[in-house]
Amino acid sequence: MTVEVQRYRPDVDDTPRLVSYEVPWTQDTSVLDALNYIKDELDSSITFRWSCRMAICGSCGFMLNGEPKLGCEQFLRTYAPGPLRIEPLANHAVERDLVVDLEPFMTKLAAVEPYLHPDPTGTPEPGNLQTPEQMTRYGQFAACINCMLCYAACPQVGLATDFLGPAAITAAVRYNKDSRDFGNAQRLPLLDQEDGLWPCTFVGACSTACPKGVDPAAAIQQAKFAATMDWATEFVMPHHGAPGAKDGGHA
Ligand code: SF4
Ligand code: FES
Structure with missing residues (x-):
């Protein structure tokens, strides 16, 4: 699936931009899995928060196609055939990529x-x-x-x-x-x-x-x-x- 991720480093970039990645997926690939695939296999500089992978720590909130969701609780299959757009939580200042100011x-x-x-x-x-x-x-x-x-x-x-x-x-x-x-x-x-x-x-x-x-x-x-x-x-x-x-x- 094509996954578009907002990239932004406020200290370097003038404006945020969407970058597309191609992510292999199965029925149980979560959005957080997709981000970890991108970080591990495609671009290690991508930045996001996560911890528990089970909808309990509250740290993996993102805008998924414009709606606030937990990345570990949502599956790519929901957004098939894509693309899926992942952006930082709305109404928050961005520190880097998908990480917002808490x-x-x-x-x-x-x-x-x-x-x-x-x-x-x-x-x-x-x-x-x-x-x-x-x-x-x-x-x-x-x-x-x-x-x-x-x-x-x-x-x-x-x-x-x-x-x-x-x-x-x-x-x-x-x-x-x-x-x-x-x-x-x-x-x-x-x-x-x-x-x-x-x-x-x-x-x-x-x-x-x-x-x-x-x-x-x-x-x-x-x-x-x-x-x-x-x-x-x-x-x-x-x-x-x-x-x-x-x-x-x-x-
Ligand atoms: S959406 Fe708001 S009220 Fe619900 S768990 Fe998250 S912070 Fe708490
Ligand atoms: S990783 Fe903890 S809520 Fe998603």
């Missing part, structure tokens, strides 16, 4: 404090247990592998570069919904600001693109509802969402 996403993800904030009023019972029902509240959102496909799919990420974006907001909702977490009051101001939740126009492209069934669009709508409820509740219960208040505006 820093803006990592900064947004870290900003929502995606970890458990313990109960400031006391030590939890040994093991900090929770019931299956309590885990079900956030389980779907915990399946995110930070692959950034949702950022490549989202038109608002392209328009508002400071928008927190689908996966970071989903991570915030995931922890806010966790019965062991008491960090909602710290996360809410970040979510409930101009570049937080509100650029989302509920296009839903993030959920369509997600390879793990996370449904970030639903997480964002739940967070919008929680932020709105918090705003309304503030009138009748001032300071209800102060640090340590478990249920203050809980998503």
Whole structure:
């Protein structure tokens, strides 16, 4: 199959260009296999990220014929007879060829404090247990592998570069919904600001693109509802969402 790969070294090249390679394939040749064939047999200078080969590390996201996909999860047979065009994830700056700059996403993800904030009023019972029902509240959102496909799919990420974006907001909702977490009051101001939740126009492209069934669009709508409820509740219960208040505006 003819596989066209975008090549670009920003420090050397004026513009990105597509380079065509002929790749032998069978029914079980993945797109990542094709890239590794090109690197091993045709052009060792081609640059891309990958690690697990099983749709779990989240590092092999590319645009395949214009759609964000995991390279290890897609097969060449899907694109037969070709050509298949492989480009770096949209809405991201290119560092080299198919490698994009992760820093803006990592900064947004870290900003929502995606970890458990313990109960400031006391030590939890040994093991900090929770019931299956309590885990079900956030389980779907915990399946995110930070692959950034949702950022490549989202038109608002392209328009508002400071928008927190689908996966970071989903991570915030995931922890806010966790019965062991008491960090909602710290996360809410970040979510409930101009570049937080509100650029989302509920296009839903993030959920369509997600390879793990996370449904970030639903997480964002739940967070919008929680932020709105918090705003309304503030009138009748001032300071209800102060640090340590478990249920203050809980998503
Ligand atoms: S929400 Fe889905 S598409 Fe977005 S980073 Fe997580 S796993 Fe990837
Ligand atoms: S190589 Fe890990 S998700 Fe594809």
